[in-house]
Amino acid sequence: MPVNKIKKYHQIQEYIKKRIQTQKYPPDSYLPSESDFCVQFGTTRTTVRKALDELLKEGFIVKEHGRGSKVVERGKYLGLLSIKGFSGSTDYKVRTKVTVEPKIVEWDPVIGFPLSEDEKSSKCVYFQRVRYIDDQPVVLENNWYALNALEPIRSEEFVEGSFFKTLSQEYLIEIMGAEQELRSVPASRDIAEKLGITFGTPILHISIRFRTSWPNLNLYGDLYCNTTEYAIRNSYFL
Amino acid sequence: MPVNKIKKYHQIQEYIKKRIQTQKYPPDSYLPSESDFCVQFGTTRTTVRKALDELLKEGFIVKEHGRGSKVVERGKYLGLLSIKGFSGSTDYKVRTKVTVEPKIVEWDPVIGFPLSEDEKSSKCVYFQRVRYIDDQPVVLENNWYALNALEPIRSEEFVEGSFFKTLSQEYLIEIMGAEQELRSVPASRDIAEKLGITFGTPILHISIRFRTSWPNLNLYGDLYCNTTEYAIRNSYFL
DNA sequence: ATTTCCTTTTTGTACGGACAAGTTAATTAA
DNA sequence: TTAATTAACTTGTCCGTACAAAAAGGAAAT
Numbered sequence: 001m002p003v004n005k006i007k008k009y010h011q012i013q014e015y016i017k018k019r020i021q022t023q024k025y026p027p028d029s030y031l032p033s034e035s036d037f038c039v040q041f042g043t044t045r046t047t048v049r050k051a052l053d054e055l056l057k058e059g060f061i062v063k064e065h066g067r068g069s070k071v072v073e074r075g076k077y078l079g080l081l082s083i084k085g086f087s088g089s090t091d092y093k094v095r096t097k098v099t100v101e102p103k104i105v106e107w108d109p110v111i112g113f114p115l116s117e118d119e120k121s122s123k124c125v126y127f128q129r130v131r132y133i134d135d136q137p138v139v140l141e142n143n144w145y146a147l148n149a150l151e152p153i154r155s156e157e158f159v160e161g162s163f164f165k166t167l168s169q170e171y172l173i174e175i176m177g178a179e180q181e182l183r184s185v186p187a188s189r190d191i192a193e194k195l196g197i198t199f200g201t202p203i204l205h206i207s208i209r210f211r212t213s214w215p216n217l218n219l220y221g222d223l224y225c226n227t228t229e230y231a232i233r234n235s236y237f238l
Numbered sequence: 239m240p241v242n243k244i245k246k247y248h249q250i251q252e253y254i255k256k257r258i259q260t261q262k263y264p265p266d267s268y269l270p271s272e273s274d275f276c277v278q279f280g281t282t283r284t285t286v287r288k289a290l291d292e293l294l295k296e297g298f299i300v301k302e303h304g305r306g307s308k309v310v311e312r313g314k315y316l317g318l319l320s321i322k323g324f325s326g327s328t329d330y331k332v333r334t335k336v337t338v339e340p341k342i343v344e345w346d347p348v349i350g351f352p353l354s355e356d357e358k359s360s361k362c363v364y365f366q367r368v369r370y371i372d373d374q375p376v377v378l379e380n381n382w383y384a385l386n387a388l389e390p391i392r393s394e395e396f397v398e399g400s401f402f403k404t405l406s407q408e409y410l411i412e413i414m415g416a417e418q419e420l421r422s423v424p425a426s427r428d429i430a431e432k433l434g435i436t437f438g439t440p441i442l443h444i445s446i447r448f449r450t451s452w453p454n455l456n457l458y459g460d461l462y463c464n465t466t467e468y469a470i471r472n473s474y475f476l
Numbered sequence: 477a478t479t480t481c482c483t484t485t486t487t488g489t490a491c492g493g494a495c496a497a498g499t500t501a502a503t504t505a506a
Numbered sequence: 507t508t509a510a511t512t513a514a515c516t517t518g519t520c521c522g523t524a525c526a527a528a529a530a531g532g533a534a535a536t
Contacts, residue, residue, distance in 0.1 A: 007489070033516055044491055049517085057295070065517050066498030179473040183465040184422040184440040202422040202440030207469075227421040235417040245519070271486055282521055287487085303487050304528030479536070488527070497518070504511065 012051035030068040098155040100128035112207035122148035142222040149217040174213040181207045195226045250289035268306040336393040338366035350445035360386035380460040387455040412451040419445045
């Protein structure tokens with residue numbers, strides 16, 4: 001029979017992760033040194049380093065030889081697609097407007113992924129946002145998630161206006177991965193109007209499923225991007 | 239002054255990587271056990287495991303508790319965009335036709351990335367391919383790389399018809415990362431003809447720069463994808 | 477023939493120690 | 507004051523050991 005013993009390095013890893021998520025270890029600050037953690041948890045550097053290595057792989061920290069382990073600003077959405085110059089840049093004024101407040105609805109068949117039985121048995125929470133760059137609407141974003149997995153969150157409660165930051169800091173939910181499908185399609189009348197473009201203009205349609213650290217919680221997204229001015233960009237390394 | 243000492247784990251890592259790239263350790267086979275490597279390299283499991291951990295992170299192997307370390311089929315292009323059902327699937331007949339043989343030309347200004355001085359000072363190698371799915375042309379692909387970084391390779395010499403496999407197995411060049419820009423654009427007359435679609439149809443335009451393990455070698459790509467039948471898909475995990 | 481048990485092999489976790497290498501800040505020498 | 511040196515601290519590499527946990531295969535019992 002499986003024993004499922006608790007692993008010491010995993011406990012330390014989760015402890016530090018929680019402190020990061022709740023801003024006890026704020027972004028850009030340095031964690032206590034490895035030997036500090038050794039004393040704190042009554043263990044050896046081998047085990048502490050294993051925990052830190054895991055957090056490094058998960059993207060919570062970066063290590064600097066001779067200096068320490070630094071907490072990184074979370075929520076770069078891994079290698080996800082982002083608008084050119086979006087993340088961490090001040091080239092453009094990016095603004096987000098919630099055009100449909102989170103509300104409970106039936107699942108929308110436009111979601112490009114098969115739902116689990118668990119999800120199908122539940123209603124879902126839906127909200128819509130529009131992303132503006134330099135006061136121009138560029139991305140129309142529809143979002144869904146299963147009501148039985150997570151309660152509705154009012155947009156005024158979003159931490160720094162970000163849904164993902166809210167999940168991390170308020171619910172300790174992390175994005176574990178994502179799958180996307182991309183298509184180039186002509187703009188429908190509805191979308192053309194919302195993005196202020198002419199009917200039929202080629203736009204980028206992206207369907208996303210985010211996998212989270214909660215096994216039964218997936219986030220579904222349906223994005224329409226006007227790429228005439230700003231391209232969508234992503235990058236991967238190592 | 240920096241000493242740049244050779245690291246034992248790195249030597250072992252590179253040794254195993256080379257054996258994988260040259261098929262001495264073929265895909266799906268199991269590597270010698272960790273203790274075998276300890277004897278072979280006169281070291282301890284700590285060091286061997288560090289080497290294997292690096293190969294795991296680089297995606298060359300997977301580890302199976304109680305069984306061993308298995309060599310994985312390389313060339314999934316990391317998290318790169320791939321045609322839906324493309325990688326490792328037999329749902330569709332995928333065929334690649336080289337429409338322009340690799341030849342030496344001047345750099346094309348359509349490349350959406352700034353070139354380094356080194357690259358600008360050299361001519362470049364260019365070739366064009368068309369990807370077919372079920373005998374339908376779906377992707378038109380232009381490729382460039384600097385001539386002073388890598389010689390031209392004739393398409394008949396591609397290992398299993400794959401340019402990336404050739405780089406890995408014949409030149410020991412690995413893809414270290416990539417940056418992409420995506421746009422939804424109307425098909426030009428030229429591209430519409432080559433993809434067998436009507437002029438003006440929305441198509442997905444992707445500009446890619448691949449970073450390789452050779453510091454001065456970048457691969458540039460310019461792709462035009464007809465996404466009406468088959469979506470472009472990608473996923474990220476962990 | 478099938479199940480159960482045990483042994484062997486292999487990877488995973490953890491301990492404890494030693495020294496190397498990079499960073500920072502205080503101290504010393506010019 | 508400025509530059510060089512030193513000391514203290516932190517992460518990186520590596521050694522050697524021990525036991526746990528998972529997988530595989532063979533032996534014994536049913």
